[in-house]
Structures are given as C-alpha cells and as structure tokens.
Amino acid sequence: MVDIVYIPVTCGGDHWVACAVNFSDRHITVYDLSPSSHSDAAMKGHKRPLCQLLPRLIRHVGIYKARPELGNNLQPFTFEQKTSDVPRQHPGSGDCGVFTCKFIELLGLGCSFDFGSDHGVMLRRKIALDLFVGMLL
Numbered sequence: 001m002v003d004i005v006y007i008p009v010t011c012g013g014d015h016w017v018a019c020a021v022n023f024s025d026r027h028i029t030v031y032d033l034s035p036s037s038h039s040d041a042a043m044k045g046h047k048r049p050l051c052q053l054l055p056r057l058i059r060h061v062g063i064y065k066a067r068p069e070l071g072n073n074l075q076p077f078t079f080e081q082k083t084s085d086v087p088r089q090h091p092g093s094g095d096c097g098v099f100t101c102k103f104i105e106l107l108g109l110g111c112s113f114d115f116g117s118d119h120g121v122m123l124r125r126k127i128a129l130d131l132f133v134g135m136l137l
Contacts, residue, residue, distance in 0.1 A: 001067065006104040008097075011046040016096045018103035021054065021077070023063070023070055028054075028079040031086055031107070033099040033117075051076040088117050095120035101127060 005021045009030075018031040028051060055074045058064060064072045086103075095117075102123055106113055115123065 006107050008100045008104065009046075009050065016100040018100045018107065019050075019079075020107055023058070023067070026055075026073070026075070026077045028077050030079060030081045031100075031103045032081055032083075033086060033088055033096060033103075047079045048076075051079055086113065095123070098123045098127065 003022060003024045005023070007019050007021060009017055009019050011017060015034065017033075020029040020031070022029070028047065030047065054077050058070075059072065059074065064070055098120060102115060103113070
C-alpha cells in the first residue's frame with residue numbers, strides 16, 4: 001500500500017515545487033528550492049486549494065473504500081514548507097522544474113539531497129539522457 005505520493009505543483013504559473021502527500025497523516029510537505037520567491041502568505045494561497053481538493057479527490061477515486069483505515073474525512077490536509085536541508089537554486093536560474101524532478105526522484109528512493117545550485121546544468125543533461133534512453137519512468 002502507498003502512504004506517500006510525490007507530485008510536482010506549480011505556484012503562480014512561474015515556479016515549481018515538489019510535494020510529498022502523506023495520506024495517513026493527511027499532510028503535504030512542500031520542498032521548495034527558492035522559498036524566497038513567494039511569501040508565506042502566497043504559498044498558503046497556492047497550497048490551500050490542493051489541501052481542500054485532495055480529500056474530495058481521494059473519496060471520488062475510491063481510495064477511502066480501498067483504505068478504510070484512512071477514514072472518510074473531508075477535512076483539508078495540512079501542509080508545511082520544508083526549508084532545512086533543501087538545496088537552493090541560483091536566483092533567476094530557471095532551474096526550479098529540474099530541481100523539482102530531482103527532489104521527487106530522491107524522495108521516492110529514500111535518498112538525501114546530494115546536489116546544490118551549481119548542479120542545474122548537469123541535472124538538465126541527466127534528465128535529457130534518461131528521456132533519450134527511456135530510463136525515466
């Protein structure tokens with residue numbers, strides 16, 4: 001059974017973050033490589049609809065029926081923005097999508113974040129190579 005799902009989410013149409021959605025805890029953890037690009041209030045505004053939509057979506061697709069231990073609760077999920085131990089991008093580099101993909105990959109594998117802002121070009125090349133050889137799932 002899956003308890004955590006990792007998803008990319010856009011904030012305001014110009015920035016990407018990785019989110020870990022924990023069904024058991026009803027909690028979303030946001031991994032943002034550029035937390036200063038949006039204020040806390042703006043981030044809450046971007047995440048509030050997701051927090052409110054998820055319980056309804058889970059009910060609609062039948063997850064509550066398959067996982068009765070989760071309850072049939074329509075209360076919104078909670079969320080937090082993870083700020084410690086998260087690599088940062090160079091301001092204006094445009095690497096948020098690349099870093100978001102890498103966050104999701106490493107979170108899914110249970111690995112730590114072993115890259116930094118200087119790795120943007122290398123990560124872009126690796127993603128392109130993985131797509132080219134068909135290794136990306």
